[in-house]
Amino acid sequence: MRIEDYRELFAALRKRPLVYLPRADFADVVAFVEGCDHGNARSLLTGFREWLVTRAGCGDNLVWWSLVLRLTEPEGPKSPRDIDPGTDARAVETLLRCLDDLLTLRQEQDGLHRIYAAHQAWLDSRARGGCLAGGAAACPAVNWPRPRVTSAE
Template sequence: METGDYREMFAAVRKRPLVFLPRADFAGIVSFVEGCDHGNARALLTGFREWLVTRVGCGNNLVWWSLVLRLTEPDGPKNACDLDPAADARAVGTLFDCLDDFLALRQEHDGLRRIYTAYQAWLDSRALNGCLESGAAECPKVEWPRPR
């Protein structure tokens, strides 16, 4: 499957999740997306975690779905099992928005390079200025790559 095909499939899953999945919650959607990635030799989501780190501004030690939770609820639960139904629905929406933006960027001829360039800029800024985890006033900010 091509990246664009996955964008279409994820849009269909977003619209009618129970046609594709036994559960429509965040954890179920994450499992489905992970399965798609594994079915593509872990290449489908190459750069996704790094792209999310540049959006969140921290969390370089986290898995991608935890970064999505931080985008959804910066001060909320960091565990998918602790989400109330409203937060879970917001997390699902954020995940599908992020996947669509990311995959659109990946389809561009220089998309993956732009993702890793922004990520390297974030790493350089963090090394120079620190982040909240190291006692700095804030986490580093970089211009995260958007689809053109």
């Protein structure tokens, strides 16, 4: 499957999750996405964790789904087992929105390069100024790469 096919699949999952999953909770959606990634020799989510780190501003030691939870609820639980139903639904929406943004960016000619360049800028910023986890006043922030907007011609 091509990236655009996965964007369509994830859009369909967003509209009718129970067609694809036994439950529409965050853990099942994560498992589905992981399965799609494994079915693509672990290349579908290339750059996803790094992209999420630049968005979250911290968490370079976390797995991608934990970063999605951090983006959903920065001060909340970091395990899918510990989230309430409202947060769970928001986490599913955050994940599917992030996947669409990532895959849109990945379709651009230099998209993956821009993801890794933003992550390296984040790493450089953290090395200079530290992070909350290390006692700094804040986590570093960088302008994370968004898909380019082109005008219709």
